[in-house]
């Protein structure tokens with residue numbers, strides 16, 4: 001089984017406008033609601049591929065119900081812990097049609113109380129079996145300290161399941177210490193944990209290898225439209241994505257991870273894993289929604305992915 005854990009999900013409100021101008025009535029052209037995340041997006045990818053998975057984490061209030069409904073519409077099986085008297089956060093994503101990229105305005109989310117934390121620990125202990133794949137993605141909500149986060153990751157390790165983590169800053173540093181199977185930092189997240197600026201791909205690769213030596217089996221450093229560098233103890237791959245017309249890059253990392261997890265669950269080799277991940281995330285870049293992609297386009301794009309052995 002694959003279990004995805006989103007400790008601080010969000011309801012994404014995607015607002016399409018022409019151009020964002022200060023001191024001006026920026027009238028929206030269209031508003032779309034989508035699932036925010038981020039491990040939720042991994043579940044969406046898996047369910048779209050017909051791969052059984054369970055989405056867990058913490059939800060609350062009407063926004064929480066909206067998120068669960070959106071997940072269920074996408075055939076994701078949900079098994080969340082609900083905290084009473086709170087509201088799952090809402091993220092605003094502003095997409096100016098005349099520019100590339102998007103603006104994101106997020107909320108911190110509600111603080112988790114002790115009883116909710118105990119419940120999520122129990123839930124993980126009950127759900128996870130040896131050899132399962134468990135994906136922790138997205139930052140934890142307020143009041144989940146680095147130490148508490150580690151406690152959750154250690155449940156996965158104790159159960160002898162494959163731990164996959166996509167998180168940032170101190171939480172990522174702590175996760176590395178737990179020796180996960182795979183991490184997927186983007187360029188910013190990677191520079192933050194390394195604590196210095198990096199100017200060449202050689203420097204990146206040196207730093208990635210250090211993480212492999214520390215016990216992380218696979219480090220997937222994603223570089224947005226520039227592609228990715230995948231580092232394992234055995235080899236390093238430099239992957240160049242196909243050229244596509246980018247509409248909204250929010251969620252590309254999550255869809256990349258979802259694609260990778262799907263291939264990992266089928267015991268595919270490293271090239272196949274990241275060829276697929278690269279193609280599906282390129283497809284996602286051409287779509288408006290945070291977890292939207294086209295499978296037919298993905299299979300076509302797979303032939304245009306360039307993989308170099310470094």
Ligand code: ATP
Nearest residue numbers: 186222223224225227241246251252253254281282
């Ligand atoms: P997220 O918003 O999900 O957190 P991220 O910042 O973690 O995203 P990115 O590095 O931006 O992740 O993107 C992940 C992968 O998606 C890249 O490694 C690349 O393969 C693919 N990708 C992103 N943008 C584009 C693009 N414009 N064209 C083609 N592929 C893209």
Ligand code: MG
Nearest residue numbers: 186224249253
């Ligand atoms: Mg990015």
Ligand code: MG
Nearest residue numbers: 166186253254
């Ligand atoms: Mg990301």
